[in-house]
Amino acid sequence: MLARVKSGAVVGVEGLLVDVEVDIAKGLPVFTTVGLAEGAVRESKERVRAAIRNSGYEFPNRRITINLAPADLKKAGTGYDLPIAVGILAAAELISPTQIAPWCLIGELSLDGTLRPTPGVLPMVLAARQAGVATVMVPRANAAEAMMVAGIKLAAVSSLGEAVDILRGLREPELPPPPEPESPGAERPDYEVDFAEVRGQEYVKRALEIAAAGQHNILLQGPPGTGKTMLARRLPTIMPELSFEEALETTRIYSVAGELDPGFGLLRRRPFRAPHHTISDAGLIGGGGQWPRPGQVSLAHKGVLFLDELPEFRKNVLESLRQPLEDGRVTIARSRQSLIFPADFMLVAALNPCPCGHYPGNEQHECHCTPAQIQRYRHRLSGPLLDRIDLYLEVTPVKFQEITDHAPGESSATIRKRVEAAHAIQRRRFSRRKTAFHNSRMTPRDLERHCRVDPAAHRLLEEAVRRFGLSARAYHRILKIARTIADLAGTADLATAHVAEAVQYRRLEFKK
DSSP: OEEEEEEEEEETTEEEEEEEEEEEESSSOEEEEESSBOHHHHTHHHHHHHHHHHTTOOOOOSEEEEEEESTTSOBOSSTTHHHHHHHHHHHTTSSOHHHHTTEEEOOEEOTTSBEEOOTTHHHHHHHHHHTTOOEEEEEGGGHHHHTTSTTOEEEEESBHHHHHHHHTTSSOOOOOOOOOTTSTTSSSOOOSOOGGGOOSOHHHHHHHHHHHHHTOOEEEEOOTTSSHHHHHHTGGGGSOOOOHHHHHHHHHHHHHHTOSOTTOOSOOSOOEEOOOTTOOHHHHHEEOSSSOEEOHHHHTTTSEEEESSGGGSOHHHHHTTHHHHHHSEEEEEOSSOEEEEEOOOEEEEEEOSSTTSOOTTOSSSOOOOOHHHHHHHHTTSOHHHHTTOOEEEEOOOOOHHHHSOOSOOOOHHHHHHHHHHHHHHHHHHTTTOSSOOOGGGOOHHHHHHHOOBOHHHHHHHHHHHHHHTOOHHHHHHHHHHHHHHHHHHTOSSBOHHHHHHHHHTTGGGGGO
């Protein structure tokens, strides 16, 4: 007998429906899986056989053929266990085909028949809704993320026996309670760190506020112990909360990558990723093997990617950042397919002024680096990569009086209100745009329309380009920063003061 069960697959970060066809025929006991199934899918026959028997059902000792359609799409992962098991039981006439027809089934089986959490459930449920499937069955551990998709009747199950009972109408599906307020599915995120804890560094905090307001990339240079990492880790706390669409898109990436904690719904905190400098290019950008996975730049989508000790990263790894920094996405090409991963993030990079960290002129520590060592250290960063960074900041040591000052600084909540106001201005300005609306993503046409300067500011820009040898990209980035500064001030026109402040954030670049 032939049975058909709907399931899901993940291609990149997008979901796709898959038909699991099960045929049981006369002949020697053989279990065959076709349809471009990779190792974990082919091994499902052992898990399915044990799960069916340990759940109290009889496994048919006949010729079983499993076809995963469309046959030209590579199938990876373990989420096909549940639909294969249910398809076998339906083909053996233990379940009516009409009872499984409305369902899309997703889940990995243990040998005792219990269901394990499965990566990529959220995009698969979204694909099921788009295809018009009304009911979806997922492991109970994945229920919170699946519940985020409106318009779907959901069944969260813990075992194969429970799934069969629901399909046969012997019990009603049960949904878990909604996420607790302290979980990432809550309305308002709660951060463990705050800008009020930072002593001194007012100049740097001002620049970070500008960066958060316009989604600008930033580079922090300074000796060890000046607070570069401390400042970077607090940047997400002054960024606006994720909108529902942004949270759904970010959660989908984490679901595919298998980094979504079981029982949690939408991610509400802005991602903060800080990979080690030994990371590979596939780990940073994504890819690897025949089934590419999201990298750190995609996991930092709508958040912050922090690269500490920037020159210590391998050169090919850093150069691979060019496309996502420019386009907000990563394209991974293979011989048979090309995948696109979202990667709209803020880059925060940190480095020491020299290999030892104490550049000549530091009054507190003596630098032991030779000029040749300093030159090699700085030349690890290419000009095209540095040109894609908007703000350059020199982080100086904090004075003793500032360290011992117990008066709290400005809180993240206070700064975030100004950043949210600037975001609201940009959202209205780019209301017709479907993609990111931040000033950092402005096109040359947007610059013509929204970044016109008065004659005094024009002369200042002309002098900066001439004296510092600015490229066209650097010139445009100064205009974008000035536009963000004006938005924070709540003014429509770019004044000379806005342009002057924007120019000073490029000064460190010219000292190299």
